[in-house]
Every structure is written in C-alpha cells, then in structure tokens.
Amino acid sequence: MIVAGWVLAALAALLHGYIFYLESVAWTSPRARAVFGTTAEEAAATRELAYNQGFYNLFLAVLVVLGLALGAAAPAVGLALVLAGTGSMLAAALVLGISSPAKRGAAVKQGALPLLAVAALALGSLLG
Numbered sequence: 001m002i003v004a005g006w007v008l009a010a011l012a013a014l015l016h017g018y019i020f021y022l023e024s025v026a027w028t029s030p031r032a033r034a035v036f037g038t039t040a041e042e043a044a045a046t047r048e049l050a051y052n053q054g055f056y057n058l059f060l061a062v063l064v065v066l067g068l069a070l071g072a073a074a075p076a077v078g079l080a081l082v083l084a085g086t087g088s089m090l091a092a093a094l095v096l097g098i099s100s101p102a103k104r105g106a107a108v109k110q111g112a113l114p115l116l117a118v119a120a121l122a123l124g125s126l127l128g
Contacts, residue, residue, distance in 0.1 A: 001124030006068060008117035009082045012089055013064040015113055016057040024054030036106075060085050060092075083121060089114035 026032045027050040028043045038046070067081025093111025097104045 001120050002128060005117050005120035005124055006071065006082070008113055008120055009064050009086050010068060012086055012113035012117055013061040013068075015110070016061040016064075016089060019110070020054040020058035020061065022054070023050040023057065027051065027054075056092075060089050063088075079121065079125065083118060086114040086117045086121075090118060 022032045022035055027047055028040065032038075033040065033043050036043075043050075063085035064082050067078045067083075067085060069078070070081065071078030090111050093107045093114065096110065097107030100107075
C-alpha cells in the first residue's frame with residue numbers, strides 16, 4: 001500500500017508540475033486558456049495572479065519530490081514531506097471546489113491523485 005501511495009504522490013507531483021507550467025509559463029497561450037476556460041483578455045488581466053499561483057503548485061510538487069527522494073534514507077521524514085505536499089494539494093482542491101462551483105470538475109481532477117495518495121499512505125502506515 002505504501003508503494004501505491006508513493007506512486008500516486010509522484011503522479012500528483014507531475015500533475016502539479018504541469019499546472020505550474022500552464023499557469024506560470026504558458027498562461028496566455030491558447031492551450032492554457034482552453035484548459036482554464038479564459039479569454040485572451042482575462043488571461044492578460046490575471047497573468048500576475050496565475051504566475052504566483054503556478055509557483056505555489058510547483059512548490060507543492062517539489063515538496064512531494066523531496067519527500068520521495070528522502071523516503072529511502074529517512075522514511076519518517078520522507079513520509080511527512082509527502083503527506084504535507086499531497087495534503088496541501090488536496091486542501092487546495094477542496095477550497096477550489098467549495099469556493100467556485102463552476103470549477104468543481106477541475107477541483108476533482110486536481111485533488112483525485114493527492115486524495116488517493118494520502119489515503120494509501122495513511123492506510124499503509126497503519127497496516128505496516
């Protein structure tokens with residue numbers, strides 16, 4: 001179960017790395033605008049906010065990757081970092097889903113992998 005949690009956490013980190021790219025690098029591109037449902041005008045007006053938000057997602061991904069990297073040498077530290085990162089990803093998805101009903105689909109996509117990672121790691125830790 002722990003291995004499944006590590007894999008799910010790694011996938012969540014990859015997803016949040018991609019979200020970083022969309023928000024901080026490609027925000028005004030047609031692809032990013034299609035993903036987030038914004039017009040060219042909206043994207044231009046919110047570019048600074050998206051840039052900041054993208055880095056927030058990157059930092060969460062880095063936290064998870066750091067936890068995964070430390071997991072073999074210091075399992076408790078690695079687990080704590082992975083849970084902090086995926087737990088924050090999950091909390092952010094919940095906030096998005098609660099605060100913006102129109103974005104609940106995005107919140108589910110953003111939060112599914114972190115939720116599964118947290119559940120698998122918690123269950124694996126209890127059983128292991």
